[in-house]
Amino acid sequence: MPTSSSYVPPKVWKWESASGGGRWAKINRPIAGATHEKALPVGRHPLQLYSLATPNGVKVTIMLEELLALGKRGAEYDAFPIEIGDGEQFGSGFVAVNPNSKIPALLDRSATPPTRVFESGAILLYLAEKFDAFVPRALSARAECLSWLFWQVGSAPYLGGGFGHFYAYAPEKFEYAINRFAMEVKRQLDLLDKHLANRRYLCGDEYNIADIATYPWYGDMVLNNGYDAADFLDVASYKNVIRWATEIEARPAVERGRRVNMTWGPEALQLPERHDASDFD
Numbered sequence: 001m002p003t004s005s006s007y008v009p010p011k012v013w014k015w016e017s018a019s020g021g022g023r024w025a026k027i028n029r030p031i032a033g034a035t036h037e038k039a040l041p042v043g044r045h046p047l048q049l050y051s052l053a054t055p056n057g058v059k060v061t062i063m064l065e066e067l068l069a070l071g072k073r074g075a076e077y078d079a080f081p082i083e084i085g086d087g088e089q090f091g092s093g094f095v096a097v098n099p100n101s102k103i104p105a106l107l108d109r110s111a112t113p114p115t116r117v118f119e120s121g122a123i124l125l126y127l128a129e130k131f132d133a134f135v136p137r138a139l140s141a142r143a144e145c146l147s148w149l150f151w152q153v154g155s156a157p158y159l160g161g162g163f164g165h166f167y168a169y170a171p172e173k174f175e176y177a178i179n180r181f182a183m184e185v186k187r188q189l190d191l192l193d194k195h196l197a198n199r200r201y202l203c204g205d206e207y208n209i210a211d212i213a214t215y216p217w218y219g220d221m222v223l224n225n226g227y228d229a230a231d232f233l234d235v236a237s238y239k240n241v242i243r244w245a246t247e248i249e250a251r252p253a254v255e256r257g258r259r260v261n262m263t264w265g266p267e268a269l270q271l272p273e274r275h276d277a278s279d280f281d
């Protein structure tokens with residue numbers, strides 16, 4: 001393995017636009033805040049979701065569809081796509097809902113003034129508490145659920161930003177980076193596999209926001225050849241993760257949630273905006 005590189009970091013890093021190339025290079029910036037004025041659309045329901053059908057985005061649409069499937073009518077929502085490849089996350093309206101400029105972002109207009117929620121884990125917990133569903137009430141069971149939820153939010157960047165980036169998107173294949181993140185992602189998959197060996201869901205018998213957060217990342221990885229890396233990571237060996245993910249993927253609410261704000265792929269599966277249950281027909 002190469003142990004040295006010709007790159008010597010300068011004393012002070014400077015932003016050269018599209019630094020390094022690779023997919024997403026054109027939207028990466030070292031500064032926060034809005035780049036342009038753009039108001040967000042608003043639908044008729046109290047809950048307004050601004051998102052995209054990426055793994056972090058579908059966590060929230062799955063949760064909303066699960067709440068509706070449970071009969072929580074107050075969870076009706078309008079979902080609008082934010083095209084992150086076109087920089088829509090830097091519009092002034094979006095930045096007002098999420099100063100961190102990343103999807104998903106939720107605005108609950110049932111409160112005065114409206115409540116903004118950003119970060120997928122915070123949105124899942126907000127909805128779980130608001131509707132008293134998919135999070136245990138008992139303190140110790142709740143602690144286990146939140147431990148896995150926070151684990152997921154902290155771990156997924158190694159899978160997406162680390163492994164996925166260097167294996168699938170970077171302009172060159174860097175052996176050091178791919179090795180480092182493949183090692184960590186396999187460790188995470190092994191952790192889940194061992195944990196799920198004697199549990200139906202992450203926290204036992206009850207499906208909750210820990211599963212809803214984790215399935216779109218690690219479940220999608222083992223079932224749908226995420227980053228085209230199924231063979232490379234030998235995902236077939238994580239049998240318990242596959243069993244868990246297969247069960248979750250078959251849930252009708254999960255099937256619906258995965259389609260919301262989908263603006264690419266097979267046309268029949270795309271649903272860029274969602275305002276009503278009948279939009280899926």
Ligand SMILES: N[C@@H](CCC(=O)N[C@@H](CS)C(=O)NCC(=O)O)C(=O)O
Pocket residue numbers: 027054055056057084089101102103104118119120121153
């Ligand atoms: N920690 C955040 C991560 C959100 C995130 O990384 N979103 C990505 C899409 S999956 C995004 O909006 N990227 C656009 C950008 O980085 O400019 C969460 O869990 O909500």
